Structure formats: structure tokens, C-alpha cells
Amino acid sequence: MSERRPYVRPMPRDWWARWPFRHYTVRELSGVTIAIYAAVLLSGLVALLQGPAAWDAWRGWLASPASLVLHGALLIAMLWHVRTWFQILPKTMPKLILGGTPVPQRTITLIGTSVAVICSSALVAFVLWRPF
Amino acid sequence: MPHAPEKRSNAPIFWLLFGAGGTLSALFGVGLILVTGFLAPQGIGIGPDALSYENALAFTQNWLGKAAIWAVISLFFWHAAERLYLTLKDMHVFSDLGRRLLTYGVAAVVTVATAGLLLAIGF
Numbered sequence: 001m002s003e004r005r006p007y008v009r010p011m012p013r014d015w016w017a018r019w020p021f022r023h024y025t026v027r028e029l030s031g032v033t034i035a036i037y038a039a040v041l042l043s044g045l046v047a048l049l050q051g052p053a054a055w056d057a058w059r060g061w062l063a064s065p066a067s068l069v070l071h072g073a074l075l076i077a078m079l080w081h082v083r084t085w086f087q088i089l090p091k092t093m094p095k096l097i098l099g100g101t102p103v104p105q106r107t108i109t110l111i112g113t114s115v116a117v118i119c120s121s122a123l124v125a126f127v128l129w130r131p132f
Numbered sequence: 133m134p135h136a137p138e139k140r141s142n143a144p145i146f147w148l149l150f151g152a153g154g155t156l157s158a159l160f161g162v163g164l165i166l167v168t169g170f171l172a173p174q175g176i177g178i179g180p181d182a183l184s185y186e187n188a189l190a191f192t193q194n195w196l197g198k199a200a201i202w203a204v205i206s207l208f209f210w211h212a213a214e215r216l217y218l219t220l221k222d223m224h225v226f227s228d229l230g231r232r233l234l235t236y237g238v239a240a241v242v243t244v245a246t247a248g249l250l251l252a253i254g255f
Contacts, residue, residue, distance in 0.1 A: 016222045025222070028215045034157045035212030035239075037165060038205045042242065045201065045249045048192060052185040059183050062173040071169030078161040085158040112158075120163030127167050128177045 027084045033077035040070075086112035146214055146236065153211025156203065164204070189253070198250045206243040213239040 012018070016025045047058035061067055089112050090096075090105035097103070170176065172183050181187065191197040213235035220231045 013224060016219070025219060028219045031154070031215035032212045032219075034153070034161065034208045035216075037161070038208035038212075038242075041168065041201070042205050042246060042249075044188075045192070045205070045246065045253075048185075048188055049249055049253050055185045055188060059173065062169070062183075067169070067173070071165055074169065075162065075165045078157065078165055081154075082158045082162060085154055116159050116162070119159040120161070120166075123160055123163030124166055124171070127171065 027080070030077045030080045030084070033074055034081065036070075037074045037078070082113065082116050086116065146210070146217075149207065149210035149239075150214035153207035153209070156207050157211060160204075161208075192250065192253050193255055195255065202246055202250055205246045206239070209239040209242045 015021055044055075044058050044062075047054040086109045090108035093108070095102050096108065172178050175182075192201065217231055217235040220226060220235070221228075225231070226234065
């Protein structure tokens with residue numbers, strides 16, 4: 001009588017920290033920093049409800065070196081998110097076929113990233129040259 | 133033999149929120165961080181009273197401002213929730229219920245709390 005002994009591919013528990021999956025884990029965790037930025041905004045909303053004194057304290061913190069460092073790190077993570085998000089886009093969306101030929105993934109990534117640059121630039125421009 | 137009613141997955145709901153938050157942040161996130169993290173608090177290109185209590189209150193009391201704030205905060209949290217949930221699952225951290233509460237649970241609480249704050253600030 002023979003016992004069935006199928007091959008089980010070894011899978012270390014920290015596979016997510018090893019190459020090449022580390023890249024994937026960094027990408028996923030860069031998405032988590034987006035919630036940290038949202039939490040900063042949320043704390044401002046709480047301060048606004050508490051009144052002028054609390055709001056000015058929040059503004060004071062926002063101008064502090066600690067806040068600058070935090071926002072610098074958040075900005076780097078956000079730029080990585082923009083880059084990877086539009087790399088994923090052509091892989092998650094239905095295949096786009098124009099004139100009988102599929103649109104290359106690189107083209108879709110380029111268009112998406114360009115739209116993001118336009119949107120963010122427009123937001124900054126709108127704030128700097130407020131038409132109101 | 134009659135088929136048992138199919139148990140449908142609730143994953144598409146979370147995927148939709150994840151995708152909406154991911155797209156919104158990819159399009160406007162860099163601009164938002166530049167404005168609220170650097171330009172406005174440091175007074176670069178923007179007057180020092182731009183972030184005054186009166187201006188912030190006026191923006192938040194406007195229904196369009198409310199909608200923007202609610203969308204940004206809640207969708208950003210839903211985006212991070214999905215990514216953190218799947219990463220914790222990969223890392224085998226916590227039970228599945230614990231992971232769901234820590235990620236989707238927090239995002240749901242933040243969504244409701246932000247709406248409550250915006251209503252409390254009034255119109």
C-alpha cells in the first residue's frame with residue numbers, strides 16, 4: 001500500500017517581504033499612507049468644529065517642521081501610488097480595442113499618468129490664482 | 133435537483149470603493165498634499181489668511197466643499213482599507229474578522245464620523 005505524497009511547493013511565511021514580492025508589498029503599503037493623509041485632514045475637520053482656538057493650533061502644527069517631514073514622506077508615497085496605479089490600470093480594465101487593434105498597455109499608462117498630472121496641476125493652479 | 137441560492141460575494145462593493153479612492157487620490161492626491169501640506173501652511177503663493185478660521189469655515193459650510201471633503205476623506209480610507217486588508221492577509225496577521233474590523237471597520241466609522249462632523253459644522 002502506497003501513501004500519496006504530493007509535492008507541496010515550500011512557501012515561507014515572510015514571502016511578501018522577499019524579492020520579487022517585496023515590490024508588490026511596498027506598492028500596497030504606499031496605498032495605506034493615503035489614509036494617513038486623510039487622517040490629517042480629518043483631524044483638521046475636528047479642530048474646525050471645536051472652534052477658532054483649536055483650528056489655529058491645528059494650523060500651527062501644519063506649519064511645523066514635523067508636519068513638513070510627514071507631508072514630504074506622504075508626497076513621495078503618493079507619487080509612487082500615481083506611478084503604480086496607472087501601471088495597474090491597463091491590467092485591470094477590459095481590453096481597449098480601437099480600429100481593430102488593441103491599445104498597448106504602455107499607451108494607457110501614459111494617458112492615465114498624463115491625466116493625473118493635468119488634474120493635480122489644475123488643482124494647484126486653481127488655488128494659486130483663485131478666480132473667486 | 134434545484135440549485136441552492138448562490139452565495140454572492142460582497143467583495144465587489146469593497147473593490148468599487150477601493151477603485152474610487154485609488155483613482156481620486158491618483159488624480160488629485162499630489163495636488164492636495166502640495167496645497168494643504170506645503171503651499172497653504174507655509175504661505176507660498178497664497179496669502180496667510182487663506183487658512184483662516186473664517187475661510188475654512190466658509191469652505192466647509194458650502195455644500196460643494198462638504199461633498200469634496202467627505203469624498204476625499206472617506207474614499208481615501210476605503211482605498212487604504214482594501215490594500216491593508218489584503219496585505220495583512222498575506223502576512224497572516226490577525227484573524228479574518230480582526231482584519232476586517234481593522235480595515236473596513238475603520239473606514240466605515242470614518243465615513244460616518246466625517247459625515248457627522250460636516251453636518252455638525254452646519255451650512
